[in-house]
Amino acid sequence: MEKQVTAHEVAKLAGVSQSSVSRVFTKGASVSEKTRKQVLEAAEQLGYRPNEYARSLIMRKSSLIGLVMKGVSNPYYPHAVKKFTAELKKLGYSVLLIDTDDVELQMHDIDALLSYHVAGVVIMDATASFQTAEMLKRFRIPAVLFNRVVPGTGLHSVSCENESAAREIARLLIARGCKSFTYVGGREGASTHIERLKGFTEELRDHGFGCQVLPGDFTYATGYRNGAEMIESGRLTDAVFAVTDLMAYGIFDAFRDRGVLIPEQVKLVGFDDIEMSSWSPYNLSTYAHPVDRMVALSIELLLDSERSHAAGEVHYLPGEMKLRGTT
Amino acid sequence: MEKQVTAHEVAKLAGVSQSSVSRVFTKGASVSEKTRKQVLEAAEQLGYRPNEYARSLIMRKSSLIGLVMKGVSNPYYPHAVKKFTAELKKLGYSVLLIDTDDVELQMHDIDALLSYHVAGVVIMDATASFQTAEMLKRFRIPAVLFNRVVPGTGLHSVSCENESAAREIARLLIARGCKSFTYVGGREGASTHIERLKGFTEELRDHGFGCQVLPGDFTYATGYRNGAEMIESGRLTDAVFAVTDLMAYGIFDAFRDRGVLIPEQVKLVGFDDIEMSSWSPYNLSTYAHPVDRMVALSIELLLDSERSHAAGEVHYLPGEMKLRGTT
DNA sequence: TCAGGAAATGAATACGTATGCAATTAAGGG
DNA sequence: CCCTTAATTGCATACGTATTCATTTCCTGA
Known part of the structure; x- marks a missing residue:
């Protein structure tokens, strides 16, 4: 990681304090139009981007969602992944990809998810064990099983009917x-x-x-x-x-x-x-599958603070029969 | 993000200083066997994981690699993604997945990569423009074009012959x-x-x-x-x-x-x-395609400090003809 | 013109970790 | 048993940002 442009440097160039720079990049904060313009100009000039590590650290809140896939055998999943990344991007989240070989989510993968304190985890395909579920519960990481239901884990599930x-x-x-x-x-x-x-x-x-x-x-x-x-x-x-x-x-x-x-x-x-x-x-x-709705509901379950930590909800969404030449 | 277990708490339980806890989790640091054991025990008990945000912040070094995919149309790419995640995992890196709709890497996606100061970027399929290349250069983010060559960008390329x-x-x-x-x-x-x-x-x-x-x-x-x-x-x-x-x-x-x-x-x-x-x-x-070798070389180019920021290397790797029934 | 309140700003601090430095302990040699 | 040197350890600090709190500036109406 090279020397990066910090809010302090932007502040100096714009002739304001670091606080003001921060406020410009924090939505909902109170900044005058004049300051905002100066800051944005200086930021543009220096190529400033808020450091996500510092931001997540101080805010104690991650902007990452873990996406756990088991494999690439079924083309259905890459497709769902695309939907997830697109929707999450709109909400300001980025995707941490965990591509596990095994049926089981490995401890190593769990470590990565925990180290980044991801805001939520989507588990696709992989059959989550009770142990995995316990881990996620223990660290209070919202999780949703996508296209799978594992009774007894207490995890949210979003599945097709x-x-x-x-x-x-x-x-x-x-x-x-x-x-x-x-x-x-x-x-x-x-x-x-x-x-x-x-x-x-x-x-x-x-x-x-x-x-x-x-x-x-x-x-x-x-x-x-x-x-x-x-x-x-x-x-x-x-x-x-x-x-x-x-x-x-x-x-x-x-x-x-x-x-x-x-x-x-x-x-x-x-x-x-x-x-x-x-x-x-x-x-x-x-x-x-009703992929779009399944993805939307999964994200809702993960990010809605009311439901994300509540007891696991199991949803079955209706899809649509496609009649073609084999019947 | 919930209240997390910190090195301080582990230190208190283990009866040592936070520094010692840190050293146990930093390889190459000097810790006595006794301290290591106490710390690991306390860490296990509390479920401690070093906070990656604090770690990346202080070390000024990211453990994330950006993986940029354009789409899911060609099953070849998911397969390569799997190889990348597996290899990077071994090296202690996690994968930030950017799934862009467009042919062009969008500014929004670049922002994400920059906010996390990723240690490198693999661009698959997406045709990188000169503007994108300039951005990556400007912020000194090592990048490699996977399965594509775009002359003039100065980016590394790993491609098939x-x-x-x-x-x-x-x-x-x-x-x-x-x-x-x-x-x-x-x-x-x-x-x-x-x-x-x-x-x-x-x-x-x-x-x-x-x-x-x-x-x-x-x-x-x-x-x-x-x-x-x-x-x-x-x-x-x-x-x-x-x-x-x-x-x-x-x-x-x-x-x-x-x-x-x-x-x-x-x-x-x-x-x-x-x-x-x-x-x-x-x-x-x-x-x-010689996928395994292409992936290995890509990673080498990204992470080798000698070459990662040097002039773009263009590699063509030999694959293998598969004779089947259509010839 | 001035008082009063709202809006904007800056200084200071905290997030959790790695690390330089000084202090302490352990080890080894006579 | 003591001295020398190496190995550990703890203290304090810094990473870059968001936010509290106190202060200053702005605006409005009389």
């Missing part, structure tokens, strides 16, 4: 005349997986249908393998619902590579509506 | 017996576009071939449109080289939708080798 969406998907497939069904899931324990599984199988049961459930991990490769095995083991069904678009692509490709026609022989539905789903090789029917 | 890679691709297509060629480009002015275009057309010329050049913008949609137009206008060639994999997918799909067979009728090559390229609908021949 997975269960009712899955029910809607089940009804759609039934209406299309399907008689046998498969659900290809995500990582064991992930709430998105659990909720979609529950909604799908329960709705099917309500209509008198069963459902084959295959294990997964949210990856394309596993989707492909599941699709291949379904064919090879002769357990192909009329309809397949994949927990994410990414897995649906894998299933689709396995089917296509083996001559199984979609939607003629099998109807396929995904979840997420990432960009690729509208591409012609897939043209996948899927359920779109 | 685009030109020679494009030559290699040209030779490959010639060896496959192609006689007519098309290059589908990226955004006008982007160095990746310019260099790949140059290498491809020059190598073709050296072998006595011409090349149809179509404009693009790095997106799938434009790739698709170009592919469709090539067919509809009857200007289909034996070979097509797309500036990125993403555009290649668009071209591929436009061809497939219109019954043009790849690789039988047309050979197609992309650039980037993102994950999707190995999926079965594409199985795209492409050129892989």
Whole structure:
């Protein structure tokens, strides 16, 4: 860090005190128009920017929000990240990016969040453990789980209406005349997986249908393998619902590579509506997250002083079915 | 920001001075084993973390690296981001994420970088203007353009060997017996576009071939449109080289939708080798970036005090051709 | 013109940490 | 056991800014 321009230097050039300089850059402070102009001019000339470290230190308030991502496998998350940074920027916050390899938020990452006393943490994808939740609680750092619900942690959650969406998907497939069904899931324990599984199988049961459930991990490769095995083991069904678009692509490709026609022989539905789903090789029917509203609500939960430290709220927001060529 | 645990409180509990606490957390400082143990114990008990704001302030040195991304359209970048965060974490740096909408780095974003006096900036994708470069120079913030070269800015650049890679691709297509060629480009002015275009057309010329050049913008949609137009206008060639994999997918799909067979009728090559390229609908021949080495070199350029402020170095690193089903 | 109140300003201080300096303790050698 | 030297330690200070409080300036109306 090079020698930086300080408020004192600006003050000297503008012929005022450091206090006045500070006031010009603190909204709500009382400064005369004349002083403001002199200060801004001097600041411009010297290229002055308030030092955020000194500012956060004295104000005991951070302007950083921690954004925790697990990976880059699912294109859905980078997209949400963009929304977050854009919205937070408007509110004067910057983003501290934590990109953890593991499913679990590592202690090292927690350290970084704590060292900067971030104003809040958004945890995407990563399954937060109770230990992590305890840490965040202990240091009174507001946190919200994005697209995940982990009961018992007491953390806020903002998620899609997975269960009712899955029910809607089940009804759609039934209406299309399907008689046998498969659900290809995500990582064991992930709430998105659990909720979609529950909604799908329960709705099917309500209509008198069963459902084959295959294990997964949210990856394309596993989707492909599941699709291949379904064919090879002769357990192909009329309809397949994949927990994410990414897995649906894998299933689709396995089917296509083996001559199984979609939607003629099998109807396929995904979840997420990432960009690729509208591409012609897939043209996948899927359920779109209400990303904008999910982001807005997450930020609201983090920054509203009334709610940020209150008991964890769990929100399920309705998205929108996207009917395309696979149904 | 809640009342935090300070070094003073730790000192009191451990029965030592604040200085000693600080020394325990400053590597290279001289502390007796006994004191260290007492302090660490007290720190653990209280959940103490050094305040990064106070630390950066007094040390006049930031532990943040700014990571500037333009968008999320190309999955290649999230992948590189992950590498950066992982490597920087090892070196004790955290990442300040700037996700700018525009091609141009906005003043607002620059402000954030300057307020935190970041130790360095990685600019991905975004085409840095001279004005931006001047700003960074003026405030002596080391910067590196990742996957872009902008001559005249004096900024460091770390890029793939685009030109020679494009030559290699040209030779490959010639060896496959192609006689007519098309290059589908990226955004006008982007160095990746310019260099790949140059290498491809020059190598073709050296072998006595011409090349149809179509404009693009790095997106799938434009790739698709170009592919469709090539067919509809009857200007289909034996070979097509797309500036990125993403555009290649668009071209591929436009061809497939219109019954043009790849690789039988047309050979197609992309650039980037993102994950999707190995999926079965594409199985795209492409050129892989040496991402790991590019990231490592970028970080080296930023943090090596000898080079970080020196004249801009421009590096082109060799990648690797990936031969798959489209050639 | 002047009194009185509001608005604006400056001086001083605090935020939590790293570090130079002086003082103290420990270590080692005879 | 004492002297010399090295290793630790504590005190005090500085980093750059926001804010309290006292003081000064400005404005308004009579």
